[in-house]
Amino acid sequence: MSFRVDDRPGNAGCLPALAGHEEGGLAxxxxxxxDDALYRKNRLPAYERAGGLCESCGAPAVEIHHIVFRSHCGTSGLDNLICLCRRxxxxxxxxxxxxxxxxxxxxxxxD
Structure with a gap:
């Protein structure tokens, strides 16, 4: 079985889990x-940092977004979260x- 390291910027060393590949799936x-625990911990601080407003347009914030998607190996660290309105x-x-x-x-x- 072969797979490659994701070479997009910010994803160095990130290997996707492969279906049926035990080690990759467990990791x-x-x-x-x-990361889910980190997200739960950082949601409120991210919202408070934004003052409850969308950090892009200033409308009321309703969602917390991962700047680098978790599927692209982004984490839920506070520096990767941004509050946004639905639009x-x-x-x-x-x-x-x-x-x-x-x-x-x-x-x-x-920041």
Whole structure:
């Protein structure tokens, strides 16, 4: 069985879990459980940091978004979370996702 390391920027060394590949699945499950706990811990601080407002447009925030998607090995660390309104969150997952992600990274750099 062969697979490659994800070589996108910010994903160095991230190996996706492969269906039926015991070690990869166990490692992924452990990483996901750990990250889920980190997400629960950081949701409120992220919301408070944003003052309850979308950090992209200023509307009331209703969702917390991972700047680097967890599926791309992003974590739930506070520096990877951004509060968004529904509209901006939909844009962040749409055709403009790459541009939105770069914009969100710039916002986080200002912290």
């Amino acid at each position: 992924m499950n452990k990483r996901k459980r750990r 901006c969150h939909e844009l962040a997952h749409g055709p403009q996702a790459r541009q939105m992600r770069e914009r969100f990274k710039e916002i986080r750099k200002g």
